[in-house]
Each structure stands twice: as structure tokens, then as C-alpha cells.
Amino acid sequence: MIRSFGYNEFLFLLSAVQWTLALSAIAFIGGATVGLFVALGRTSTIKPIRLFSTGYILLFQGTPLLMQLFLVFFGATVMGIDLNPWAAAALGLTLNASAFLGEIWRGCIQAVPRGQWEAASALGLRYPGLMRYVVLPQAVKVAVPPTVGFLVQLIKSTSLASIIGFTELTRAGQIVNNATFQPFLVFGIVAAIYFALCWPLSLLSARLEQRYAAPGR
Amino acid sequence: MNYKFDFDAVAANWDYLLEGAWLTVQLSLGAMIIGLAVAILCALGKTSGPKPVRWVINAYIEVIRNTPFLVQIFLIFFGLPTMGIRLSPDIAALIAMVVNVGAYATEIIRAGIESIQKGQIEAGLALGLRPLQVFRYIVLKPALRTVYPALTSQFILLMLSSSVVSAISADELTSVANNIQSQTFRSFEIYIVVTAIYLCLALMFSALFAGIYRLAFAYDTDRR
Numbered sequence: 001m002i003r004s005f006g007y008n009e010f011l012f013l014l015s016a017v018q019w020t021l022a023l024s025a026i027a028f029i030g031g032a033t034v035g036l037f038v039a040l041g042r043t044s045t046i047k048p049i050r051l052f053s054t055g056y057i058l059l060f061q062g063t064p065l066l067m068q069l070f071l072v073f074f075g076a077t078v079m080g081i082d083l084n085p086w087a088a089a090a091l092g093l094t095l096n097a098s099a100f101l102g103e104i105w106r107g108c109i110q111a112v113p114r115g116q117w118e119a120a121s122a123l124g125l126r127y128p129g130l131m132r133y134v135v136l137p138q139a140v141k142v143a144v145p146p147t148v149g150f151l152v153q154l155i156k157s158t159s160l161a162s163i164i165g166f167t168e169l170t171r172a173g174q175i176v177n178n179a180t181f182q183p184f185l186v187f188g189i190v191a192a193i194y195f196a197l198c199w200p201l202s203l204l205s206a207r208l209e210q211r212y213a214a215p216g217r
Numbered sequence: 218m219n220y221k222f223d224f225d226a227v228a229a230n231w232d233y234l235l236e237g238a239w240l241t242v243q244l245s246l247g248a249m250i251i252g253l254a255v256a257i258l259c260a261l262g263k264t265s266g267p268k269p270v271r272w273v274i275n276a277y278i279e280v281i282r283n284t285p286f287l288v289q290i291f292l293i294f295f296g297l298p299t300m301g302i303r304l305s306p307d308i309a310a311l312i313a314m315v316v317n318v319g320a321y322a323t324e325i326i327r328a329g330i331e332s333i334q335k336g337q338i339e340a341g342l343a344l345g346l347r348p349l350q351v352f353r354y355i356v357l358k359p360a361l362r363t364v365y366p367a368l369t370s371q372f373i374l375l376m377l378s379s380s381v382v383s384a385i386s387a388d389e390l391t392s393v394a395n396n397i398q399s400q401t402f403r404s405f406e407i408y409i410v411v412t413a414i415y416l417c418l419a420l421m422f423s424a425l426f427a428g429i430y431r432l433a434f435a436y437d438t439d440r441r
Contacts, residue, residue, distance in 0.1 A: 062373075062419040064380035066391060067412040074404040078220045152283065159285035163384055170287055183295035191284045191292060198283035 005180045010189070016172030017193060023158045023168060026090045028151060031097025038102025040131070043109045053102065060099030066160050068092050073164050089161035097154055104150060108143040109135060145209035152198045152205070159194075169193060226401035227410045230393075237393030238414050244307070244389055245376040248314035252375075253368075255315060256322035263323065264330055274323070281320035287381050289313050294385045310382035310389070318375050322368065329364035362434040369426040373419050380415070390414060 003009070041053030060068065072092040076083035083091070112135050120134040162171035173190035177183050227234070263274045281289065293316070294309040304312070333356050341351040383391035394411040398404045 059416070062377075062416045063412045064377040064391070064415055066380045066383070067408055067415060070408045071405070071412060074408060078405045080220070156283075156285040159287045160381065162287070163381075170285065170291075173288070173291070177291075177295065182299075183291065184299055187288055187292045187296060191280075191288045194284045194288060195280060199279060202279070202283055 002181055003179045005176070005182050005185055009176045009180060009186075012176060013169065013172050013186075013189060013193065016167060016169045017197075019166070019168040020155065020158050020197075023086075023089060023093065023161060023166070024151070024155045027093035027097045027154055027158070030090070030094035031101050031154075034094065034098035035101030035105060038098055039105035039109055042102060042106040057099045057103050060096055061103065065092075065096055065157055066163060068096055069160060069164050085161065085164045085166040088164060089158070089166045093154070093157060093161070096157070097150075100150060100153070101147065104146045105139065105143055108139040108146075111142050112138045141212060145205050145212060148201055148208060149205040152201045155198055155201075156194065222406060223403060224406050224410070226397060226403035227406055230397045230401075233393055233397065234390070234411065234414065237388065237390035238418065240307075240387075241376065241379055241389040241391075242418065244311060244314065244382070244387070245372065245379055248311055248318055248379075249372050249375060251311075251315045252318035252322055253326075255319035256326050259319065259323040260326035260330060263327055278320045278323055281317055286313070286317055286378055287384060289317060290382060290385055306382075306385045306387040309385060310379070310387040313382065314375060314379060317378075318371065321371055325364050325367045325371065328367075329360040332363045333360055358434075365426075365430060365434065369423070369430075372426075373422055376418060376422070377415060 038053050038056060041049045042057065044050050044053070069089060069092040072095070073083065073085065073088040076088060116134055116138065117130065120130040125134065158168055159170040161168055162174065165171070167175070169190055173186050177186040180186065259274045259277070262270045266274070290310065290313040293313045294304065294306065297304055297309070337355055338351055341355045342348070346354065379389060380391040382389060383395055386392050386395075390411055394407050398407050401407070
């Protein structure tokens with residue numbers, strides 16, 4: 001018995017959006033926290049720390065996100081931890097986001113003119129104060145547009161959590177499609193919902209970029 | 218931790234994995250080449266086409282860039298057959314990759330076209346070169362030089378994201394890994410080896426592209 005796509009199916013899709021958003025939010029907050037340290041490590045003057053951060057970024061940017069999710073999911077079992085798809089997806093996406101944000105923010109930290117660092121240390125500021133009061137506040141300004149842009153990439157990435165069995169928007173689309181067999185309609189609506197989430201962020205990112213790229217910054 | 222690692226399943230299926238890796242490379246190269254052709258057409262349409270054409274191309278780019286690749290694959294693989302177009306998973310994967318990379322590459326190519334200063338073209342024409350010669354001797358190389366780094370990193374992104382087409386069981390590397398996994402249950406060992414293969418592919422291609430860049434574009438372009 002094939003069901004047809006109706007109001008209930010649409011509501012089911014809409015309610016799955018909360019899981020896409022929750023997963024994106026967790027991965028963003030976790031990724032930003034770890035990513036800050038990755039960026040600081042990547043710009044560190046201590047060579048082993050710099051090498052380690054570089055390797056970390058290379059590893060996550062040089063392998064498919066899907067493989068990273070699989071490794072977290074199956075790796076936890078190997079270590080004897082029973083991780084459900086939700087936790088595995090959140091952990092995998094957090095690690096992935098931390099590498100990408102780390103690399104984006106590295107560029108922003110390095111965009112702060114060298115003279116600022118030298119002036120701050122000439123004034124007697126040590127590394128924590130130098131970063132906290134001089135470099136990071138200036139780097140944040142440059143970092144906002146690409147970070148918003150990355151958020152779009154992150155929301156789209158959460159769709160891969162469906163492959164390891166977490167029911168977010170894309171998985172909900174598959175479930176509805178299996179019941180109704182109206183793939184164009186179902187995945188069209190799923191795509192439209194993603195678009196409604198991502199497009200405003202893309203526009204915002206582009207506008208912020210224009211504003212901050214204005215002369216006389 | 219008392220798990221015993223056992224890589225026999227990987228060793229026994231080594232040929233099969235290599236075949237999958239080869240198909241991943243073929244799919245990615247094929248999608249990149251066709252996608253570039255799409256992108257060049259779209260970039261030309263976007264910079265010098267009539268308004269409706271520009272509008273359609275913009276809509277194409279925005280829709281592709283703001284929806285997940287996985288959903289695009291599902292739309293093509295499950296959606297097209299309902300319109301009577303039957304596709305094998307490999308062809309559906311190729312089409313999805315072309316459509317996807319075409320949108321991203323259009324923006325890159327457009328930036329390349331716009332990076333050429335009008336004055337250079339005018340100077341070439343003033344020196345008596347015909348338009349094709351201007352294109353060949355003045356526009357082409359600097360434009361390629363501008364887009365090359367972005368296009369090559371786009372290719373590597375494409376190759377890595379091609380693992381997602383395993384969701385419709387195309388025969389590429391990740392699907393091969395899934396198949397071996399479901400027969401041997403050695404999931405962790407298989408996926409860690411496959412991840413290493415992807416990393417090797419990515420590093421090999423970026424080294425290759427860097428080498429080509431040094432051979433083809435190593436000249437001084439300081440505009441002073």
C-alpha cells in the first residue's frame with residue numbers, strides 16, 4: 001500500500017529540520033571551540049605545536065567527511081564504547097568543523113599586521129594578553145564573513161549523518177520517499193528546505209564580505 | 218581495549234579496492250572535464266549573455282551551492298526515472314558530480330575572465346592583433362593562471378566528496394569498502410585503509426598540480 005504525500009508527510013519533514021539544526025549548532029559550537037586552539041596552534045612560534053596543527057588540518061581536509069563519520073562510528077565500537085549515530089555524527093562533524101575553522105581563522109590571525117604583534121610585545125604583553133587584547137579582536141573582524149560562509153557548508157554536511165543512520169532532514173526525506181514513492185516531490189521539498197536555511201546565510205556572508213572589504217577598514 | 222585488529226579482509230580484497238580507487242579517479246576526472254565545459258559556457262553566459270540567461274545561470278549556481286550534494290544525488294538518481302529516464306548508479310553519480318562542480322567552477326572561471334584588465338585587450342587590438350590572437354596571446358595564459366589554484370583545489374574537493382555517491386551504490390572506492398565491510402564485518406580496518414587511500418590520492422594530485430603550476434605559470438606578474 002503506497003501512501004501519497006500529504007500534510008502529515010510534510011510535517012514529518014519539517015519536524016526533522018530541528019535535528020539538522022541541532023546537529024549544525026553542536027558541530028559549530030564544538031568546532032569553534034576546538035578550532036580556536038587549532039588556529040592558535042597553527043600560528044604558534046613553537047614548531048612541534050605548529051606541525052601537529054598542520055597535520056591535523058591536512059588529515060581532515062584531505063579525507064572525505066563520510067569516511068571521518070564512519071571511522072568515528074565504527075572506531076567507538078572498536079574501543080568498546082557504544083556510540084549511537086547521533087553522538088557519532090555530532091563528534092565527527094565537530095572534529096571536521098574544527099579543522100576547517102582552524103584553517104580559516106589561521107588566515108585571519110595572520111592577516112593582522114606584524115607591527116601590531118611587535119607593538120604589543122614591546123608594551124610588555126605576554127602571549128595570552130597579546131592574543132586576547134590585541135590580535136584576536138582585530139582578527140575577529142576579518143573572520144566573520146568566511147565563518148558565516150562555513151556555516152552554510154556545515155549545514156549541508158549534516159546531510160551525511162543520514163548515511164550512518166541519524167534521522168535528520170535528508171534521512172526523513174528517504175523515509176517519506178520509501179513510503180510514498182514520489183522522489184521528485186519529496187527530495188524537491190527537502191532541497192527547498194535546505195535552500196531556505198542556507199541561502200540567507202550565503203547572502204549575509206557575501207554582504208559582510210563586501211562591507212569589511214570596503215576601503216579604509 | 219581488547220579488540221584484535223585483523224587486516225586480512227583488506228589484504229584479500231586489495232585488487233577490488235584498487236579498482237574502486239581507479240573508478241573514483243575516473244569519475245572525478247570525467248566530472249571535472251565535463252563540469253569545466255559547463256562552467257565555461259555558464260561563465261560566458263553570466264558575463265555577456267542576455268538578462269534571462271543570466272538569471273537562469275544565477276539561479277542554477279545559487280540552488281546548487283545552497284543544497285547538500287547528497288540531496289542532489291537523490292533527486293537525480295530517484296527523480297529522473299519517474300520521468301522515464303533510467304540511469305545506472307555510475308551514470309547518475311557522474312551527472313550529479315558534473316551538475317555540482319559546474320556551479321562552483323562557473324564562479325571561479327568568471328573571476329578569471331574578470332581578472333583580465335580591459336586595457337590589455339585594447340592594447341592588443343591597437344597593436345593590430347586580431348581578436349582570436351588577443352585571446353590566444355594576451356588573455357588565455359593570465360586567466361588560466363588566475364583560476365588554476367582554485368580549480369585544482371575544487372577538483373580535490375570533488376574527488377573527496379565523490380565518496381557520497383556510495384549512497385546510490387556506484388562502484389567507486391567507498392561503495393567497494395561498504396561491500397567488503399558487509400561481507401567481512403571488519404568495518405574499522407577497511408574504512409581506515411580506504412581513508413588512507415583517499416588521503417594518498419589527495420596528496421598525489423595536489424603534488425602533481427603544484428608541479429604543473431611551477432612548469433606552466435612560473436613567471437613574475439608584479440603589477441607595478
